[in-house]
Amino acid sequence: MSKDGGAQPVWSKDGKTLYFLDAFQKLTAVDVEVAGDSLRMGSPRSLFQMGTRHSVSTDGYDVSRDGRFLVLTSITKSTAPVVLVTNWDTELK
Amino acid sequence: MTPVDYWVWDLNGGTRTQLSSSNQFADTPVWSADGRTTFFDIFGAEVREELHAVTADGSQPEHTLIKSDRDLMPVDVTSDGKWLLYEEAIQSPKDSQQPMGSSAYGDADLKAFPLTPDGRIATILEHVGNGSNARLRPGVNDWIAFQSNQSGHSQIYLTLSASRRHVSGVEGWWRTAGLE
Numbered sequence: 001m002s003k004d005g006g007a008q009p010v011w012s013k014d015g016k017t018l019y020f021l022d023a024f025q026k027l028t029a030v031d032v033e034v035a036g037d038s039l040r041m042g043s044p045r046s047l048f049q050m051g052t053r054h055s056v057s058t059d060g061y062d063v064s065r066d067g068r069f070l071v072l073t074s075i076t077k078s079t080a081p082v083v084l085v086t087n088w089d090t091e092l093k
Numbered sequence: 094m095t096p097v098d099y100w101v102w103d104l105n106g107g108t109r110t111q112l113s114s115s116n117q118f119a120d121t122p123v124w125s126a127d128g129r130t131t132f133f134d135i136f137g138a139e140v141r142e143e144l145h146a147v148t149a150d151g152s153q154p155e156h157t158l159i160k161s162d163r164d165l166m167p168v169d170v171t172s173d174g175k176w177l178l179y180e181e182a183i184q185s186p187k188d189s190q191q192p193m194g195s196s197a198y199g200d201a202d203l204k205a206f207p208l209t210p211d212g213r214i215a216t217i218l219e220h221v222g223n224g225s226n227a228r229l230r231p232g233v234n235d236w237i238a239f240q241s242n243q244s245g246h247s248q249i250y251l252t253l254s255a256s257r258r259h260v261s262g263v264e265g266w267w268r269t270a271g272l273e
Contacts, residue, residue, distance in 0.1 A: 006249035008226050009238035015230040018238055020249045034236065037253055058121055058166075058226055070104075 001030060001041055008058065013065045025050040027061065027069070099133060101149055112147050114155055123167040124149075125208075126174035132158070132167045134179075144179060144206070158206060168203070168227045171234050176205040178217065180225060203227050203239070218252065 005023030012019070015032075022028045026049050031042035050060065050071060061071040098113045099122050113119035117137030124131055131149055136142045142165040147155040159165060164182035171178070180201040203218040203225060218237065221227060227239035240247050 001251055002249040005246055007240045007247045009228050009240060009249050011228055011231050011238065013231055015232050018249070018251075020238075020240075023246070032230075032236075032251075034230075034233075039236070039251060058224060 002028075002044070008060055010061065010063055012063055012067070019047075019061075019063060021050060021060065022046070027071075096137065101131070110151065112149070112151070112155075113145070114147075119145075121166050121168075123170060123177070126170050126172055132170070132177055132179075134165045134167060136164075144177075164201070164223065166201075166224075168225065169229050170208075171205075171229060172232050175207065175209050175212070177208055178203060178205055178227060178229065180204070180221065180223065180227075182223060183220075201225070203237075 001018070002020060002022065006020040006028070009018055009020045011017070015034075018030050018032050020028055020030075022044075027047045029045045029047055033040040033042075050073075059072075061069055063069050096116045097118045097120070098111050099119045100109050100111050102109045112122075112131060113133065113135065117135040117140055119133050119135050122131045122133040129149055130146055132144060132146050134142060134144050140160075142161045142163060143157050144159040144165050144167060145155050145157055147153070158177070159179075161181060163184070164180075166180040167177055168180060169178045170176065181204055183200045183202060200220050201223045202216050203221040205212075205215045205217050207213060218225075218227070218239070221239055222241045222243070225239040225241065227237050230236045230238070235253070237252050238249060239252070240249055242248070
């Protein structure tokens, strides 16, 4: 149902809307109408940009019964420097 | 591996309570339908993959639902509270040469574990992929939303119940779950 990438689907509590993160970490909503074994889906609507610095693979957000979102906005940022090691294979000789 | 516990945070009172008690890596907590119990997986040096349950108020001790040598991950509970949906990796870490708990190894099936005494474990979707984040449509559980990279990158898919797709072996699960 997603066209430009999607992850972490979460249903609204009434089962009428499906939320997911698009490829750019934007929280997206699609209205879903069920008629027997068929589905009718509305157009995806971008709601807001998720603030996570690094994507998480699961449980990055949830939606409450009254439609409010609980969102993971940040993950502990490491202050350790990035170390580039060159000619590392010489250590193996 | 550094042990990771998980906590419950009361958004009204602001209190935090540690629920997992093992000296392992606790992951992906899922609430029961009545909000009284949480399910989660643990893994680490001392245990294989296990699915655990513990009451949210700590009134009942943590206990084990499933032990496996394959990666386990709870994903959802049916609205009637009778079934816990979880992923189970198709390959064990030994077979795939990947570390246990790694998202990199293996495909996974989506299964249902009975939370009542009269059910049996059933496979709901085969090859759903590790990290499917599968979610049942609330209230009726007739459709499952999940993510998959079968197209080459992660996309969202919706699929009907297994019985409507005429998948053998799961009719009892859907009937018991009130999905027919």
